[in-house]
Amino acid sequence: MFDLHGRSVVVTGGARGIGAAVARTLVKSGAGVVVADILERDGTTIAADLGPQAVFRRLDVTDEDEWRRVLDDAEATFGPLAVLVNNAGIVDFGGVESESPAQFRHVLDVNLVGAWLGMYLAAPRLRAAGDGVIVNVSSTAGLIGYSGIAGYVASKWGLRGLTKAAALELGNANVRVCSVHPGPIRTPMTAGMDPSVAAGQPLPRFGEPEEVAAMIGFVISEATFSTGSEFVLDGGATAGASLVMPS
Ligand SMILES: NC(=O)c1ccc[n+]([C@@H]2O[C@H](COP(=O)([O-])OP(=O)(O)OC[C@H]3O[C@@H](n4cnc5c(N)ncnc54)[C@H](O)[C@@H]3O)[C@@H](O)[C@H]2O)c1
Numbered sequence: 001m002f003d004l005h006g007r008s009v010v011v012t013g014g015a016r017g018i019g020a021a022v023a024r025t026l027v028k029s030g031a032g033v034v035v036a037d038i039l040e041r042d043g044t045t046i047a048a049d050l051g052p053q054a055v056f057r058r059l060d061v062t063d064e065d066e067w068r069r070v071l072d073d074a075e076a077t078f079g080p081l082a083v084l085v086n087n088a089g090i091v092d093f094g095g096v097e098s099e100s101p102a103q104f105r106h107v108l109d110v111n112l113v114g115a116w117l118g119m120y121l122a123a124p125r126l127r128a129a130g131d132g133v134i135v136n137v138s139s140t141a142g143l144i145g146y147s148g149i150a151g152y153v154a155s156k157w158g159l160r161g162l163t164k165a166a167a168l169e170l171g172n173a174n175v176r177v178c179s180v181h182p183g184p185i186r187t188p189m190t191a192g193m194d195p196s197v198a199a200g201q202p203l204p205r206f207g208e209p210e211e212v213a214a215m216i217g218f219v220i221s222e223a224t225f226s227t228g229s230e231f232v233l234d235g236g237a238t239a240g241a242s243l244v245m246p247s
Helices: 017-028 040-050 064-078 101-129 150-173 209-221
Strands: 008-012 032-037 054-058 081-086 132-137 175-182 230-233
Touching: 008 017, 008 064, 008 101, 017 032, 017 040, 017 081, 017 209, 032 040, 032 064, 040 054, 054 064, 064 081, 064 101, 081 101, 101 132, 101 150, 101 175, 132 150, 132 209, 150 175, 175 209, 209 230
Parallel strands: 008 032, 008 081, 032 054, 081 132, 132 175, 175 230
Antiparallel strands: none
């Protein structure tokens, strides 16, 4: 079991949804958790609710200087960095022909470049600490394609690939890097989504943020021989297609 006591954890996009559930789970594991987000009011509220083992820090994941400040601050507040959860993400609707170049670039900038910046700046700290875990929150959109969210799909496949590249480079430092691939989860991101999105799944429902947090907690604390690996929780959505047999 990976011991998080006396160590710091940074959860991006921690102010709500999956990130807030992850922060809650990791506080229980004994870590000091930095809830890092652009949503200052929501983030401050969540951190206050979690007690002295959590603080909110403003972080726009696309901003390298803010990343440096947050990582410095995490280590000054709670001790050497142990875990980075790259969870911040956005979705923007638009297909290959309809998403504007600016929209496409922005989604890539937040979901992929933002996560890479975190890894780029956190990896030397984890190397110095002698161990650590990076969890990248991808999606089933990083395992299969979806129409109508071209930039999102590209960003989540990119994050899955980047996870493997980082795992190969950081294994010798005892730093594990894994990706997590949720299907539809009930969060503000999916609030406007038709519930029928989940109807064709073997488990025909949306997942809960706490279910993703439990998986991420497992990857961090228990999956000590896994790196470069994909952890899928999607109600079976990517298991395959059902054949309709002739009667
Ligand atoms: N909800 C789902 O169905 C689902 C499924 C698969 C993957 N995911 C992924 O899970 C992650 C969390 O999603 P969620 O459903 O909780 O969404 P959410 O919209 O509820 O939360 C995302 C958080 O990221 C923050 N954020 C956005 N841009 C940021 C930036 N530039 N810098 C810092 N923080 C930023 C937001 O402020 C927000 O707090 C995302 O990466 C998302 O792509 C979600």
